[in-house]
Structure formats: structure tokens, C-alpha cells
Amino acid sequence: MKELDRKHTATLLRNASHVLILGHANPDGDCIGSMVALLLALKTMGIQATAWAVAPIPLKYRFMDSLFQKPDPASTNSWDLTVCLDTPCRSRLEVDPALIPSDVPMLCIDHHRISKDEFDYVYEDTSQSAVGCMLYELFCDLAVPLSREMAEALYAAVITDTGCFTNRNTDIRAFEISVELIKAGADPGTLAEYIYLSASVDQLRVLGEVLESLELLSDGRGALMYLSDATRRACMAESADTENFVNYARSIFGVQVAAMLIEAEDANHVRVSLRSKERSVNVSDFARQLGGGGHPCAAGVTAHAPLAEYLPEFRRELTAFIDSLPV
Ligand code: AMP
Ligand code: MN
Numbered sequence: 401m402k403e404l405d406r407k408h409t410a411t412l413l414r415n416a417s418h419v420l421i422l423g424h425a426n427p428d429g430d431c432i433g434s435m436v437a438l439l440l441a442l443k444t445m446g447i448q449a450t451a452w453a454v455a456p457i458p459l460k461y462r463f464m465d466s467l468f469q470k471p472d473p474a475s476t477n478s479w480d481l482t483v484c485l486d487t488p489c490r491s492r493l494e495v496d497p498a499l500i501p502s503d504v505p506m507l508c509i510d511h512h513r514i515s516k517d518e519f520d521y522v523y524e525d526t527s528q529s530a531v532g533c534m535l536y537e538l539f540c541d542l543a544v545p546l547s548r549e550m551a552e553a554l555y556a557a558v559i560t561d562t563g564c565f566t567n568r569n570t571d572i573r574a575f576e577i578s579v580e581l582i583k584a585g586a587d588p589g590t591l592a593e594y595i596y597l598s599a600s601v602d603q604l605r606v607l608g609e610v611l612e613s614l615e616l617l618s619d620g621r622g623a624l625m626y627l628s629d630a631t632r633r634a635c636m637a638e639s640a641d642t643e644n645f646v647n648y649a650r651s652i653f654g655v656q657v658a659a660m661l662i663e664a665e666d667a668n669h670v671r672v673s674l675r676s677k678e679r680s681v682n683v684s685d686f687a688r689q690l691g692g693g694g695h696p697c698a699a700g701v702t703a704h705a706p707l708a709e710y711l712p713e714f715r716r717e718l719t720a721f722i723d724s725l726p727v
């Protein structure tokens with residue numbers, strides 16, 4: 401594994417001729433926006449690029465979906481670099497690792513702590529709010545002009561990961577980069593409409609069910625919500641419709657740790673989202689204890705059990721974590 405700084409990452413990209421771009425399972429705005437922006441930047445540089453996505457792009461990010469292709473290892477064998485964005489380990493990749501060409505060097509660009517031995521090259525910067533910010537700076541080094549589409553994709557990345565500039569990872573750099581993206585054509589109102597004003601009626605119905613499940617733990621310092629696959633189906637909602645529901649639990653006064661458990665479509669595993677309000681309540685430490693990861697204020701785990709089986713165990717673990725925090 402070779403750890404790169406921004407300058408050497410730029411050189412590696414500049415010397416590539418055909419790049420395969422990958423992201424994480426249940427892709428969010430930072431993942432999708434970063435994949436699209438890198439794809440467009442490479443094409444501008446005269447480098448061929450392919451971005452793979454397995455599942456349909458969620459409706460709110462659909463304005464960026466035309467550039468994605470379904471994984472098809474037979475379509476080309478000319479890749480000379482794979483780039484994983486917003487995905488710190490191979491197990492989090494959306495694409496089945498068996499489909500990824502094994503003889504092509506893999507670069508990981510991420511603001512998560514990267515599992516370094518799983519990649520050939522690593523460009524990590526945990527101080528950045530979004531991978532979109534890292535790419536913006538990389539494109540400046542590469543002197544790639546920002547098109548409106550690139551600016552929109554990067555702006556979507558920044559607002560998603562900063563929670564519209566409200567999360568603890570929001571810093572001056574995120575605002576400064578956003579100003580440049582707006583100057584390059586990203587319209588904040590239009591993008592907010594795509595991403596935050598595009599709920600379906602089914603999504604609001606499923607939100608109602610999720611709010612019904614709300615439980616407070618440890619004298620109101622914890623909030624827990626959950627959704628079974630059966631309830632989601634009964635509401636006709638898609639899994640992607642539940643992104644950010646955990647923030648309703650986090651929004652409660654006095655709640656330090658919020659958790660949301662969503663049973664996956666095979667009803668055989670559960671995706672756990674964890675949120676806190678301040679870095680000193682480090683939910684990524686708790687997530688790592690359970691086999692997951694993430695950032696201090698936003699982390700996640702995947703549990704391999706049905707919801708009904710996992711919920712009591714998780715409730716116990718979460719309560720113990722909250723009770724271990726200084727009051
Ligand atoms: P989410 O709650 O799905 O939005 O995820 C919040 C954060 O936790 C993201 O930064 C993810 O990288 C991380 N995360 C989510 N699920 C997992 C997982 N199964 N394993 C490791 N990290 C995860
Ligand atoms: Mn992400």
C-alpha cells in the first residue's frame with residue numbers, strides 16, 4: 401500500500417488512461433456526487449472513465465444518474481486504475497468484489513479512516529467534511545475547469561455530508577468550496593429542491609411508522625427507532641426512502657445518541673445508523689465495537705440477523721454505551 405498526498409494522487413490520475421469508479425452500498429449524495437464529478441473531470445482531461453452502480457440511484461439524486469453503468473466486467477478490459485470513493489474498505493463496496501478486475505491497481509480516496517492494507521494506493525483526509533471537498537481541491541491541482549454538472553455533483557456531496565451545513569463536520573472550507581461551486585453554476589435552491597423536496601407520499605407514510613417506533617433510553621439521553629421490512633413493504637416505500645430518518649431521533653432535546661435500525665429487503669440483516677450531536681460522544685467508537693465504522697457524529701453497522709432478533713441485543717448494547725458516557 402502506498403499512502404499518497406493530494407499532489408501524488410493528482411499525478412496518479414493524470415497518468416491513467418481508463419479509470420473504473422466505484423462507491424459504497426446504499427450510496428448517499430457524497431458518494432454519488434463524488435463519483436459523477438470524478439467521472440466528468442477525467443473525461444475533461446481526455447481520460448476514459450466508467451462509473452458502476454448496481455441499484456437504481458435514489459430519486460433525490462436522479463439528476464445525476466445518466467452517467468452510471470451497470471457492472472459488466474465483459475464490457476472492457478482496458479482499465480488501468482480503479483478508484484473507490486467514500487468507501488474505506490472493500491466490504492463496503494456496492495459492487496460485488498468478485499466483479500472487480502483484480503489485476504488493476506486500486507486507489508481509495510476517502511474522508512473516513514481507510515483500511516489501508518486493502519488498497520494499492522490511499523489518499524485519506526479525515527479532516528474533510530466530504531469526499532466532494534477532497535475532489536474539488538484535487539481538480540484545482542489538476543487545473544480541470546469546473547462545468548455546471550461537476551459543480552452540482554460536488555455541491556450535492558457537500559450538502560449531504562454536512563447536513564446542509566448543520567453537522568459538526570461543517571467547517572470554513574466546506575463553505576468556501578460551496579461558494580466556488582455556486583459560482584461555477586450549482587444553484588442551491590434547485591439542488592435543495594431535488595434532494596430535500598422530493599419525498600413521495602409513501603416516504604412520509606413510512607416516516608409515520610418509524611416515528612411510532614420511537615423509544616427513549618437512559619433517561620432521554622438515547623433515542624431508538626426501527627423499521628421492519630414488512631412495515632416498509634406495507635407502506636410501499638423503497639429502502640432509500642429512509643435515508644436521514646435518524647435525524648428525527650437526533651433532533652430531540654436532551655438526546656445525545658440517536659439510532660435507527662432498518663431491516664434490509666432480504667429481512668436477514670439490519671442496517672444501523674448512529675448519530676450524535678458532538679464529537680465527544682463518539683458513535684464511531686461504538687459502531688466499531690459492533691463491527692461497523694464511520695465518523696465521530698455519524699456512524700453505522702450492518703448486523704446479520706433479522707430485526708426482531710437483533711433489536712433487544714442492540715438496545716442493551718446502546719444503553720450500556722450511553723450509560724458509560726460522562727454525564
Ligand atoms: P449512514 O447512517 O448509513 O448514513 O452511515 C453513516 C456513516 O457510517 C457513514 O459515514 C458510513 O461510512 C458509516 N457506515 C454506515 N454503515 C456502515 C457499516 N456497515 N460499516 C462501516 N461503516 C458504516
Ligand atoms: Mn457516504
Ligand code: MN
Binds near residue numbers: 486561
Ligand atoms: Mn462521505
